[in-house]
Amino acid sequence: MKTKAVLAKVFAIAGAVLVWAPILFMLLTGVVGSISSKMFLMDYLLLAELFFVVVAGLVLLFVSSLLGRTLAKWIGFTAAAGVIALALSMLLAQTTGLASGAIAAEGWPLILVMGLLILYNVLVLAVGILGILLIKALFRKKPAPAEEPAV
Numbered sequence: 001m002k003t004k005a006v007l008a009k010v011f012a013i014a015g016a017v018l019v020w021a022p023i024l025f026m027l028l029t030g031v032v033g034s035i036s037s038k039m040f041l042m043d044y045l046l047l048a049e050l051f052f053v054v055v056a057g058l059v060l061l062f063v064s065s066l067l068g069r070t071l072a073k074w075i076g077f078t079a080a081a082g083v084i085a086l087a088l089s090m091l092l093a094q095t096t097g098l099a100s101g102a103i104a105a106e107g108w109p110l111i112l113v114m115g116l117l118i119l120y121n122v123l124v125l126a127v128g129i130l131g132i133l134l135i136k137a138l139f140r141k142k143p144a145p146a147e148e149p150a151v
Contacts, residue, residue: 014057014060015058015060015063015131020131023128030043057127057131062075068137071130075130082120
């Protein structure tokens with residue numbers, strides 16, 4: 001039982017680091033790039049480009065939530081929705097011709113693809129926040145059980 005708790009804590013920390021690293025890298029490069037070019041720049045595709053790092057973090061957080069028996073549904077459904085949103089975005093870009101350049105980057109296909117990418121980014125951020133809440137819950141000291149009064 002003790003090993004399970006330690007493993008849950010290690011997985012939660014590692015998973016949170018893997019989810020937050022691409023987010024923080026995106027923000028850092030956005031700030032540095034914006035300052036150096038004197039205009040706002042942000043690589044909003046970076047979370048999709050670092051998908052395997054994000055997915056490794058999502059899996060670790062989900063396993064940790066299962067071991068710690070807390071936030072498993074929230075982390076699982078949010079992570080699954082994020083992966084599905086990214087997959088639908090890529091599938092839609094391929095089928096409409098946006099990915100190959102067969103059609104112009106305008107209109108409803110672009111709006112739908114960009115909307116799904118934004119949804120993916122928001123869901124990854126949400127799982128990152130849930131990862132911090134999971135770490136907090138796993139490291140919370142559990143109160144000692146109350147003693148039964150003597151009769």
